[in-house]
Amino acid sequence: MHAPHTYDYAIVRVVPRVERGEFVNVGVIVSCHAQRHLAARIELDAARLRALAPGIDVQFVADALAAIPRICAGGREAGPLGALTLRERFHWLTAPRSTVVQTSPVHSGQCRNLDQAMEHLLTTMVRVDGGAA
Known part of the structure; x- marks a missing residue:
C-alpha cells in the first residue's frame, strides 16, 4: 500500500x-507538491448564491470561477499564469483578496488518493447536504 500524501487545500468562496x-x-483547490498535483473543482449553486445576494x-x-481550474491546469489556456510552477500557481490562487471570489486560509491534510480527498472536501465543505447521514 502507498504511503499517504501530504496535500494543501483551500475552499473557494463567493463573497x-x-x-x-x-x-x-x-x-x-488541492495541491500536492510530491505528486505534482494541482487541481480545482467548482460547484456553483446559483440558487444558494441568489438567496444570499438576489x-x-x-x-x-461563473466566468470568474471557471478561470480557477484553467489556472490549476496551467499552459496556454491559463494565460500568463499558466507559465508559473504548480506551487506558484497555488500560492497565486490562494493569496488573500478583497474581491467577490476568494479562498479560505490554506489547510493541510494527508490521503492516499487525491481525487478521493477532493471529493470528500466537496461533500463536506461545499455541497448543501454536507455529507449528512
Whole structure:
C-alpha cells in the first residue's frame, strides 16, 4: 500500500458583498507538491448564491470561477499564469483578496488518493447536504 500524501487545500468562496463578510463555498483547490498535483473543482449553486445576494450577476461569477481550474491546469489556456510552477500557481490562487471570489486560509491534510480527498472536501465543505447521514 502507498504511503499517504501530504496535500494543501483551500475552499473557494463567493463573497457577494465583501463589506458584509458573508459567503457561499463553491469549490476546492488541492495541491500536492510530491505528486505534482494541482487541481480545482467548482460547484456553483446559483440558487444558494441568489438567496444570499438576489441581484448578483451569476454569469459574471461563473466566468470568474471557471478561470480557477484553467489556472490549476496551467499552459496556454491559463494565460500568463499558466507559465508559473504548480506551487506558484497555488500560492497565486490562494493569496488573500478583497474581491467577490476568494479562498479560505490554506489547510493541510494527508490521503492516499487525491481525487478521493477532493471529493470528500466537496461533500463536506461545499455541497448543501454536507455529507449528512
